[in-house]
Amino acid sequence: MNTRPVYTTAQIREIEFRVLHAPNPPALMEIAGLAAAGIARDRLLAQDKDRVLVLAGPGNNGGDAFVVARHLKAWGMKVTLAFTGEAEKLPQDARCAMQRWHEAGGTFETVFPTDKHAAQQWDAVIDGLFGIGLDTARLLPERYREVIRYVNSLNVPVLALDIPSGLTSDTGEVQDICIHAAFTATFIALKPGLLTNDGRNYCGEILVCNLGLQSDTLITAQSWLLDHQHIKTCLPTPRLANSHKGTFGSIGILGGATGIVGAAVLAGRAALNLGAGRVYLGLLADADHVPVIDYGQPELMLRSPRELLRQVELLDCLVIGPGLGNEIAACDFLQQALHSDLPLVLDADALNLIARHEELNKALKRRQAPGVLTPHPAEAARLLHVTKDDIQQNRPRAACELAKKFNCPLVLKGAGSICAYPDGSHYFSPTGNPGLSTAGTGDVLSGFLGALLAQKLTVEKALLLSVYLHGAAADRLLDQMGGPLGMTASEIIPSARSLLNYWIYDGSQGSIKINNQEER
Numbered sequence: 014m015n016t017r018p019v020y021t022t023a024q025i026r027e028i029e030f031r032v033l034h035a036p037n038p039p040a041l042m043e044i045a046g047l048a049a050a051g052i053a054r055d056r057l058l059a060q061d062k063d064r065v066l067v068l069a070g071p072g073n074n075g076g077d078a079f080v081v082a083r084h085l086k087a088w089g090m091k092v093t094l095a096f097t098g099e100a101e102k103l104p105q106d107a108r109c110a111m112q113r114w115h116e117a118g119g120t121f122e123t124v125f126p127t128d129k130h131a132a133q134q135w136d137a138v139i140d141g142l143f144g145i146g147l148d149t150a151r152l153l154p155e156r157y158r159e160v161i162r163y164v165n166s167l168n169v170p171v172l173a174l175d176i177p178s179g180l181t182s183d184t185g186e187v188q189d190i191c192i193h194a195a196f197t198a199t200f201i202a203l204k205p206g207l208l209t210n211d212g213r214n215y216c217g218e219i220l221v222c223n224l225g226l227q228s229d230t231l232i233t234a235q236s237w238l239l240d241h242q243h244i245k246t247c248l249p250t251p252r253l254a255n256s257h258k259g260t261f262g263s264i265g266i267l268g269g270a271t272g273i274v275g276a277a278v279l280a281g282r283a284a285l286n287l288g289a290g291r292v293y294l295g296l297l298a299d300a301d302h303v304p305v306i307d308y309g310q311p312e313l314m315l316r317s318p319r320e321l322l323r324q325v326e327l328l329d330c331l332v333i334g335p336g337l338g339n340e341i342a343a344c345d346f347l348q349q350a351l352h353s354d355l356p357l358v359l360d361a362d363a364l365n366l367i368a369r370h371e372e373l374n375k376a377l378k379r380r381q382a383p384g385v386l387t388p389h390p391a392e393a394a395r396l397l398h399v400t401k402d403d404i405q406q407n408r409p410r411a412a413c414e415l416a417k418k419f420n421c422p423l424v425l426k427g428a429g430s431i432c433a434y435p436d437g438s439h440y441f442s443p444t445g446n447p448g449l450s451t452a453g454t455g456d457v458l459s460g461f462l463g464a465l466l467a468q469k470l471t472v473e474k475a476l477l478l479s480v481y482l483h484g485a486a487a488d489r490l491l492d493q494m495g496g497p498l499g500m501t502a503s504e505i506i507p508s509a510r511s512l513l514n515y516w517i518y519d520g521s522q523g524s525i526k527i528n529n530q531e532e533r
């Protein structure tokens with residue numbers, strides 16, 4: 014299967030326009046409503062759990078809700094439908110859906126239930142209040158806010174139609190309140206808001222109902238959801254038996270100033286465990302604080318930054334930033350790194366210095382050799398000279414803008430990490446969890462990236478693989494620990510190593526196999 018495309022509201026509307034203006038257009042709302050009703054029946058309801066509250070809003074999302082209600086009623090469920098809009102103001106398709114609901118003997122409540130006057134119990138709720146047409150610049154009227162609060166306080170599963178009401182489809186931002194769904198039946202194709210930012214908190218399991226449309230044949234996608242199929246195309250090739258440490262590249266890591274030595278050590282350990290042949294650390298810490306060996310990982314070769322930079326010709330990749338600090342010396346080393354022809358991973362303080370110093374900024378823009386940036390939202394904000402809130406309000410736009418500004422691929426980290434390229438194409442990662450919200454996980458990611466670049470993966474492949482793998486390793490740990498609390502950056506490393514080996518070798522490679530052939 015192809016990687017799933019992700020579309021903005023404008024693109025979804027364009028797809029809808031093209032479909033509806035072709036000969037014999039399909040009845041999209043009917044198809045959407047039937048698909049969602051089937052999901053509600055199969056996933057939320059049962060014979061002894063058949064009381065369902067359907068909330069219909071003032072637009073076509075409300076129209077979908079009328080269709081869902083009609084099918085659930087026909088299948089014998091006890092449906093209560095609440096609609097507080099004005100029938101004559103409904104868009105054409107939604108009005109038609111309401112008409113058919115009436116024809117099927119359906120009625121509706123004209124006030125939304127709230128905790129004050131809802132005595133009834135429900136087994137499930139269908140959220141058809143607002144879809145992609147929600148204007149989050151306008152504050153939701155109190156009656157909608159009240160019903161959303163009420164639904165969120167019920168301990169019953171909610172199926173959101175298209176997107177959870179309150180979520181901004183293009184960005185995943187929530188103004189102040191949003192339906193908390195257990196499932197989201199999203200129509201035509203995925204939307205960015207389901208995959209990043211607050212969307213990850215509110216969507217539950219996402220089920221894509223394509224309504225019989227091949228959306229990527231109608232509009233060329235610029236944005237995709239990463240999946241394992243795609244990641245398989247990014248994996249390093251299995252190692253040949255006749256290989257040596259030189260085959261898998263040498264990586265240098267510049268960072269580890271006094272007090273933050275651990276950042277560089279974590280990046281180094283991550284690089285080593287992800288298969289780099291040789292890992293050198295160039296530590297900036299002063300003489301009183303610099304370690305001469307990492308006893309936990311003695312394979313790492315510790316150098317001074319000057320020594321490391323003197324032997325750049327021995328390296329296949331340089332990671333600069335973890336614990337780099339912001340002293341003049343750090344600027345100098347960064348300047349030298351930017352002028353080298355090595356593939357570069359620029360992380361943490363390297364990004365902060367580039368944001369602050371015009372000459373570093375220019376040097377990055379002028380670079381021809383491959384590079385990758387790994388900002389978190391605060392670093393992205395510094396690089397774009399905006400606030401962190403500005404970044405979070407539209408993560409996909411910020412990621413693409415940064416990639417274009419520096420003509421360099423990057424990952425914008427955070428819930429629903431986004432890998433973006435200078436041409437505007439970008440990928441959302443489905444992996445990762447709040448266990449990653451702890452110090453050092455970014456250093457580990459930069460080490461992974463460096464290791465894959467040192468093993469000669471292209472920047473594009475190394476970026477997608479390392480981001481996806483980093484999150485998947487954390488997801489695996491979460492499963493093992495029963496939750497995200499207390500996950501540490503160090504633990505991500507062996508978890509990722511096992512996963513990567515498993516993905517490449519499928520448990521099937523190893524030492525030479527010799528057996529006796531039985532003679533007959």
Ligand SMILES: NC(=O)C1=CN([C@@H]2O[C@H](COP(=O)(O)OP(=O)(O)OC[C@H]3O[C@@H](n4cnc5c(N)ncnc54)[C@H](O)[C@@H]3O)[C@@H](O)[C@H]2O)[C@@H](O)CC1
Pocket residue numbers: 025026029041042043045070071072073074075076077104142143144145146147148149150151152153154174175176200201
């Ligand atoms: N585009 C398509 O091809 C399809 C769309 N369908 C449904 O149609 C939805 C889009 O329908 P609409 O464009 O009518 O949009 P919505 O139904 O999402 O919302 C628009 C309505 O909400 C009101 N509204 C928006 N922001 C508000 C605010 N802050 N406070 C109060 N009221 C506000 C608008 O005045 C309008 O009445 C999709 O999400 C999907 O559920 C489906 O029927 C399947 C096909």
Ligand SMILES: [K+]
Pocket residue numbers: 074140141142143144173174175176177178
């Ligand atoms: K909705």
